Amino acid sequence: MDFVKLLAEVMGTYFMMFAGCGLVLVNLKTGTLTVLGTCIVWGLVVMAMVYSLGHVSGAHFNPAVTIAFATCKRFPWKQVPAYISAQVVGSTLASGTLQLLFDLKHEHYFGTIPTGSNVQSLVLEFIISFYLMFVISRVATEDRAIGELAGFAVGATVLLNILSTGYFHEFSTN
Numbered sequence: 013m014d015f016v017k018l019l020a021e022v023m024g025t026y027f028m029m030f031a032g033c034g035l036v037l038v039n040l041k042t043g044t045l046t047v048l049g050t051c052i053v054w055g056l057v058v059m060a061m062v063y064s065l066g067h068v069s070g071a072h073f074n075p076a077v078t079i080a081f082a083t084c085k086r087f088p089w090k091q092v093p094a095y096i097s098a099q100v101v102g103s104t105l106a107s108g109t110l111q112l113l114f115d116l117k118h119e120h121y122f123g124t125i126p127t128g129s130n131v132q133s134l135v136l137e138f139i140i141s142f143y144l145m146f147v148i149s150r151v152a153t154e155d156r157a158i159g160e161l162a163g164f165a166v167g168a169t170v171l172l173n174i175l176s177t178g179y180f181h182e183f184s185t186n
Contacts (some may be wrong), residue, residue: 018098020069023080024061026103028073031057037114047178051171080145086153140173147179
C-alpha cells in the first residue's frame with residue numbers, strides 16, 4: 013500500500029470534516045449560516061479536496077465510496093481496510109482539532125435531527141445517498157465521462173443533496 017495515497021485520504025477526510033463540522037459549530041454559536049451556506053461549504057470543500065487529492069488517492073474520503081469502488085471492481089478489496097482506516101483517522105483528527113479549538117463539552121456535541129418521520133428520513137437518506145454514489149461512480153469510472161469535471165460534479169451533488177433535503181433536518185446540540 014502506498015503511504016502517499018493513505019496520507020491523501022487522511023488529509024482529504026480531515027479537511028472535509030474540519031470545514032463541514034466546523035461550519036456547523038460556527039452556526040450553532042452565531043446563527044449566521046443558513047441551509048444554503050451549509051450547502052455551499054460542504055459542496056466546495058468536497059470539490060476542493062477532489063481536485064487537490066483525487067489524482068493521488070482517488071479521493072474516496074468516505075468508506076461508502078471505497079466499498080462502492082471495490083464492489084464495482086474499480087478498487088482492490090485488499091486496500092479497502094487501509095483506506096477506511098485512513099478515513100477514520102482523518103475524521104478523528106478533525107474532530108479532535110475542533111474539540112481543541114472550540115473547547116467543546118459533552119453537551120455541545122451536535123448532530124442532525126430529522127424533523128420528519130423515521131420512514132421519511134430513511135427514504136430521503138436512501139435517495140440522496142444513492143444519488144451521490146451514482147454520480148461518483150459514473151464520473152469516476154465511466155470512460156466517456158469528462159474526468160476533469162468529476163470534482164465539480166461530486167461537489168455540486170453534495171450541495172444539491174443538502175439544499176434539497178436540508179430543511180428536513182435541524183442542527184442541534186444534545
